[in-house]
Amino acid sequence: MNALLHLVALSLKLNFRNRMAILYGYLFPLLFLVGFWAVYRNDPVPLALHVGQFLTVTILGSACFGLPTTIVSERERGVWRRYVLAPVGRWVFVTGVLLSRSVLLLTSALLQLALAFAFGLPVPTHPLGLFVAFAAASAAFLAIGMVIAMLVDNVPAVQALGQCIFLPMLMIGGVAVPLQSLPQWAQHISAFFPGRYAVEAMQLSATGSGIAAAGFDLLALLLIAAASTIAAIAMFRWDKAFKPKRGWLLLALGMWLMVGAMAEMRGPVQIDTRDVGPATNYVAMPSAPAPKMSWQDVTEADIDGIAFTRLPPDEAIVSPVSRSDEVPDPAIQPTLDHIRDALPHWQPGTVTDPVQRTRNLLAIAAVPDILQMEQVERFVPRLVFARLQAVIPPRDLPKILYWIAMHPDDGDDAAIHQLSAFGLPDISGPPAPVRGRIMLYAFKLLGRLSGRIPPV
């Protein structure tokens, strides 16, 4: 243990003496983060939907370049040949290099997250889940990094092979370019790259319902980690004079293919366009309705003019609503219970103006939808609908919902930033996308209340 601690401490110390290691290990991830922020700065919530992406870039960089460069350069100059003579288990040296790399990777990711918070990133919905997903992704990629280290003889070869893995994963593997922005053919190919599972697993804990929903992603990462670890052990060499047993590479790459085939069998990736369009998209009448002075002027004929069939389906990613007979995952039940219990005491949900009160309550459904919070975004609307029916008179609610749906830009949106009472993230950025989702949920509840959308 003494030897292991010494080795880890010294490896870290030497890393911080190496300018290039600091540049690649810390500055590069921060530059990538700034790049993500610059590209997606107009998102409803800065960086929230890209946490999985920028953390995966950091892990990939460390695994494809940092780890193998350290091992290969030390092996090239005979450090490992010297280590192997020591009277301690050889596993100590491998564990030492992996532990020190893990510490570097974790600190780099924490630094990246700190800067992301400064840019307005909300606190992840499941910090522990994010750590677990990060650990699983790190295990998978560091094991791949070990395979690279065993395969090549010198540092330039690490760079060449590392780029062969890093760049395709970034461009068509769902890491730098989001899956929904990729053409169909690239989405199929991305299933065969491990980066996609790392992004999904971490994103589900950043804005989704946690790792409970990331079962397949975690399985994929652990299978890839196991296969790569076995291959790296079988190919292990202390001295570049020994040739690696390259046949074991088939095991590591074979697992990528197997996981990809499993993902393909699960079906295509759902895409969230996030652009819900103006309210007039959902009105059947060819000409604009006569302007109303107040929500109280709304008539049954106005409601008849709405084309409810144009609304996104309840099962879609945009404005989803769970089925009434659907049971939430036990992992999110505490979150839903907390929201239900907090609803009666939430001050914006009790304001005097019934329109503003309704708008505020609908925001509780809209924000998880914007953040793609998986099951939370599907079950919360039902809680909100029930609360609205409890606090707004039945004869007024359809008129108010129509009014809000047709005037999504009216009213105050301060309530969007008061959702911490429900354990939901405080989001920043332009409010227009949230207002768009409030509009859709107003339409959907209106459709249910008026019988135009059949209750499911």
Place this chain on the structure above:
Amino acid sequence: MPLIAVHGLSHRYGGLQAVDGISFEIAAGEIFGLLGPNGAGKTTTLECILGLTAPDEGRITIAGIDTRTDPGAARKKTGAVLQATGLQDKITPREALDLFASFHATPLKTDPLLARFGLVAKADAAFETLSGGQKQRLALALAFVGDPQVLLLDEPTAGLDPQMRREVQDHIRTMKDDGRAVLLATHDMEEAERLCDRVAVVAGGKIVATGAPRALMAGGSLEDVILRLTAS
């Protein structure tokens, strides 16, 4: 009991018989030289003793411990300086000695080792800034840190200028004076003559002659002896 005993050691790399039935013993307080041209099998012999290469045949004991059945215990008794070994550019001699000390249960203290091997002035300098002689003295200190009974040195003065070579050789001699067994692989006849109590001349993976350097040199230089023996 000899501290190093090698009996019938053989190793083949593919079609090449690198070591072919080599046997020798080294007593405490003795420097034993393996002398031969490049490719004679010296390094492979050392690597077999150190457990880096698995011998095809033969038995090796270090202080009575069979290296095949208990390699860990044998390694605790052994220090080595091999060719083509190095350290990280930014590591300092003090850090390297502290690190290698942590690999041993009862290591020698770092400061006395720095003093003994003349590295005090460079104790906190980066490895990349050390001269060739300083690097080699550090290699000896690292081999020494576990207070080994047996030292295996593979061309420890190769590439050094005469003054640095002399310094390193002085350190090797003091190891012998401490009662350790030293196995020195070299192709430098002057070094073998200067340091070794006995020399085995190796050629084609076999020991072709063993004896005191001066006895082997009777009738000509050591180089002539090697040439004559290897030619036959």
